Amino acid sequence: MALVVKKFGGSSVATTEKILAIAKRILSEKKPDDKIVVVVSAMGDTTDNLINLAEEIDTQPYKAKYSREMDMLLTTGEQISIALLAMAFKKLGQPAISLSGAMAGVRASSVHTKGRILGINPKRVHEELDKGQIVVVAGFQGVDKIGDPVTLGRGGSDTSAVALAGAIKADECEIFTDVDGIYSADPRIVKNAKRMKEITYFEMLEMARLGAGVMQPRSVEMGQYFKIPIHVRSTFTNTPGTIIREDYTVEDKDFEIRGVAHDQKVAKIAVLGVENVPGIAHKLFSALADSNIDVDMIVQSIRNLDKNITDMVFTISLDDLANAKKVVDKVAEEINASTVLVEEDVAKVSIVGAGMLGSPGIAARMFGALANAGINIDIISTSEISVSCLIKGSQLVEAVNSIHDEFFKD
Numbered sequence: 001m002a003l004v005v006k007k008f009g010g011s012s013v014a015t016t017e018k019i020l021a022i023a024k025r026i027l028s029e030k031k032p033d034d035k036i037v038v039v040v041s042a043m044g045d046t047t048d049n050l051i052n053l054a055e056e057i058d059t060q061p062y063k064a065k066y067s068r069e070m071d072m073l074l075t076t077g078e079q080i081s082i083a084l085l086a087m088a089f090k091k092l093g094q095p096a097i098s099l100s101g102a103m104a105g106v107r108a109s110s111v112h113t114k115g116r117i118l119g120i121n122p123k124r125v126h127e128e129l130d131k132g133q134i135v136v137v138a139g140f141q142g143v144d145k146i147g148d149p150v151t152l153g154r155g156g157s158d159t160s161a162v163a164l165a166g167a168i169k170a171d172e173c174e175i176f177t178d179v180d181g182i183y184s185a186d187p188r189i190v191k192n193a194k195r196m197k198e199i200t201y202f203e204m205l206e207m208a209r210l211g212a213g214v215m216q217p218r219s220v221e222m223g224q225y226f227k228i229p230i231h232v233r234s235t236f237t238n239t240p241g242t243i244i245r246e247d248y249t250v251e252d253k254d255f256e257i258r259g260v261a262h263d264q265k266v267a268k269i270a271v272l273g274v275e276n277v278p279g280i281a282h283k284l285f286s287a288l289a290d291s292n293i294d295v296d297m298i299v300q301s302i303r304n305l306d307k308n309i310t311d312m313v314f315t316i317s318l319d320d321l322a323n324a325k326k327v328v329d330k331v332a333e334e335i336n337a338s339t340v341l342v343e344e345d346v347a348k349v350s351i352v353g354a355g356m357l358g359s360p361g362i363a364a365r366m367f368g369a370l371a372n373a374g375i376n377i378d379i380i381s382t383s384e385i386s387v388s389c390l391i392k393g394s395q396l397v398e399a400v401n402s403i404h405d406e407f408f409k410d
């Protein structure tokens, strides 16, 4: 008997035909004693369409004052797909039940639109499995301590699936999607990207954090925490995909870099002409943190030694721009900054790989690839296993391909 969690993303459940097809596939592969939990996303572009609806009310629906209502709206997407998939199983003669995040015991923090799973009480899930049902759970949602729905950030169904797999001690978590595994770069952008058989949690987490949208970063953290192998594979074929796990088992481990990630949903904010005295950075970044805005690359530069004036430049997610601008404008006034500039035509391109530890030449090769393509680097940041460059958004595709060619030419 196997206990498995299978997650199907939006493109896998985009139509009722596809929903029926995945129900058939699951049943054709199911052994009589298998216990199966299926986590699903909203159908196709439903989440985007719901956001578009909210934009008809206010062009900036991610303003803090709307966040609870956004969650009320966005959680409806997944509720449509769970109901339809449970009906599809029943139509095929298989007992099944749909459960919302709250019914499945998914407790989340109260940070609307950016909730984090705090814990899962899988009692109901186990009860339904024991009755012989396939349990279909709404991804991307949990419930906070006062009973309100909370969504888990874009791509959050991945995290729902892996966290549920951990909570019920599943043997494996399968992520079915529109690609047949994890590639050395987004295959939609890099035509000769290479599929991996395996990748470590450590490297996949960094790829995801730096924009590889195939997995939500938090889901990889959950996999690592629960030591659940995550199998990323295609909904539409039977070929094995990529296993995300603790360490490599079969592939050659001597990779220079593991992949190139990119992130287009980035904005840059520059607070110019602030006094270079203790406490300024603290004031600015704690105000952003208090509003739950993650800051990514940060640069502080001395531009006028005589006057002891400095500029603070940093990047945030594009979705946070409206909230961040409000916070930054307020702090800028308090600290007497001369100007606040916002740039939206920026993007981040990164290389990732544990193999780059102690190999300084790797970063230089990345910069060389960008230089040869005539692409200017605005900001550079590094971690133990990654190097990221902020560049012009319009040059992103060329940048990703140039860097990929440099490291993955066969």
Ligand code: ADP
Residues within 6 Å of the ligand: 008, 009, 010, 011, 012, 041, 155, 176, 177, 178, 179, 181, 182, 183, 184, 185, 186, 187, 188, 211, 212, 213, 214, 215, 259
């Ligand atoms: P789902 O709706 O199934 O969750 P997503 O669109 O969230 O699917 O994720 C799958 C997409 O992730 C792929 O279509 C691909 O374009 C993108 N992607 C980005 N980086 C990578 C990568 N390194 N490997 C594979 N896919 C990637």
Ligand code: ASP
Residues within 6 Å of the ligand: 009, 010, 041, 042, 047, 048, 077, 139, 140, 153, 154, 155, 156, 157, 158
């Ligand atoms: N439907 C949500 C989204 O589009 C969650 C998910 O698909 O994982 O982000």
Ligand code: MG
Residues within 6 Å of the ligand: 009, 155, 158, 213, 214, 215, 216
């Ligand atoms: Mg996804």
